Amino acid sequence: MTDPALLYPLGLHLAGRPVTVVGGGAVAARRASGLVLVGAIVTVVAPEAGPELRSLVRNGALTWRARPYASGDLDGAWLAHTATGVPEVDAQVAADAEAARLWCVTASDHRGSAAWVPAVARRDAVTVAVSAGGDPRRAMALRDAIATALDAGSLPLRHHRRAEGAGTVHLVGGGPGDPGLITVRGRRLLAEADVVIADRLGPRSLLGELSAEVLVIDVGKLPGHHPVPQDEINALLVEHALAGSRVVRLKGGDPFVLGRGGEEAEYCRSHGVPVEIVPGVTSAISVPAAAGIPVTHRGVAGGFTVVTGHEQIAGLPGGADHTVVLLMGVSALAGSAGVLAAGSRGGGCPVAIIEDGYGLNQRVTIGTLDTIAAQAGARGVRSPAVIVVGDVVSLSPYADPTIQFASPVPRNAVPRKALT
CATH class of the missing domain: 3.30.950.10 (Tetrapyrrole methylase, C-terminal domain)
Known part of the structure; x- marks a missing residue:
């Protein structure tokens, strides 16, 4: 039995490297799909395959050997996963991998497996991997709690190094003002921002939660009084983005519903600044x-x-x-x-x-x-x-x-x- 305290966390770059998955059910499909997403060259060995795997095969994402596992199926692989649902077959795959000094994840034996797959959440360039001593449900619950906190902006996701070259502008619709009505995506981008250019309307209470390092520029307009004209707002967006900052333009409601968001997006793009539009709950x-x-x-x-x-x-x-x-x-x-x-x-x-x-x-x-x-x-x-x-x-x-x-x-x- 593997002692969870002796687990050594490790990240693997598997892009372009062969990986063998033994099994054709739902667990094997999840393993294969995750490996395909990171660029691995995946071969599945199983006499039958479920709809998820068949879909990957039809799309050319992996190779399927439609037969039982045989000695030699692990030759050339950098990693193996076995999830047949048959303990004897999984044990044979694990033994062959051990003999070949090949890491193998055994789905039917969490405690005895030579390698484990953590519960994973990805947010932009951040990857969260949680292992819970062979208890997958506990790991997934912890992963989900961390992911929810990241999405809500309650955990730090800000880049501590400025981007090389141009940054980005995110036009975020903040909704009618209640901080609970901004989208999950909008709140996370706000937590990651280097510069926030904020309107008078929208969830301004969230500005007080930002790091002291974040530059907040208030461009709020009152009826008949526009202290920062629209052309200056456009220029501020481009200026800070070209300096490498991640800029959030926080607007009330939805940026494309009578909010001049379209004008701001056009101006940024015309100056070579990439723009993301994050819809909001329109007032x-x-x-x-x-x-x-x-x-x-x-x-x-x-x-x-x-x-x-x-x-x-x-x-x-x-x-x-x-x-x-x-x-x-x-x-x-x-x-x-x-x-x-x-x-x-x-x-x-x-x-x-x-x-x-x-x-x-x-x-x-x-x-x-x-x-x-x-x-x-x-x-x-x-x-x-x-x-x-x-x-x-x-x-x-x-x-x-x-x-x-x-x-x-x-x-x-x-x-x-x-x-x-």
Whole structure:
């Protein structure tokens, strides 16, 4: 029996080197697939092969000898894996490998195997390998816990050496602001960043969790006040990437939904900087959801349009059964409501304004196209806010006639009382 305390961890470069896998079942298929991924020249020996192995054979990824194991099948191999499910066959393969001074992983004998395969997780250039004394389930559980922590950004993944040559830019959609609503990929990239260029909206609380070595540049815009113009933001992205930094452009919502992400990506690519787009949860859908408003609903609305409140909206599809979502629309609310009311929707069409969606100060105001501007003025409605126009507003719990003006409530809570 192999003592787990005497295990010597080792990484193997198997690209271009022959490896023999004995067995045709699911375990052998996993072993063979992993070896193919690292570039090994894989030969499988088994009288029968399952669908996973047959798929690899059809794709030309490996060679299959459709017969029982025979002496000599390990000749020329750098490594052997045996997973036949038949202890006698696995023992023979292991004995032949031992005689040839060849490392062999024996799936049916974790304790006696000359070599073990750890539970592996890969994140970019980082490989995590966990061995748990021959207990594969325990190893996988630990591997999954570490991988989850890496994905959540709670373990350090930052590069401590700057890249040679140009770095990269990652346009990350941060969602509506709740740090729990950024994607796993986005959070991990944020944890790995050298430079973060951040908007005013999005999960800014995550910036406080970054290493002190990370350069954070605030380019947040307020209505009518853009302290860092867009052309300067573009230049900052390219400047830091060309210096070898991994740059994260942290944007609220989704970078390609009225967020000028397309312009930033084009500018970077035109200057030879590679760009990755990481989608985000757009506020156009998520913030209405925070108020219990679906932008589409069977029998109520079959489509929706997202526009900024700065645009001309007279040409939008008419009817209260087509939802309109206005972003950045508070300052132009009176004009937008008037244009929409003059169309086929009419002044009685329901309207909702959701301020600070998913934030601590989330507040919902319900009215109609005829009344909403006055209501917003009376309540001091401020940006950031999302405006929803259409019959779907009536589905919100805030739309109850006795709760037309909801008091500020935490996200995901029902209204506590009506304002009087």
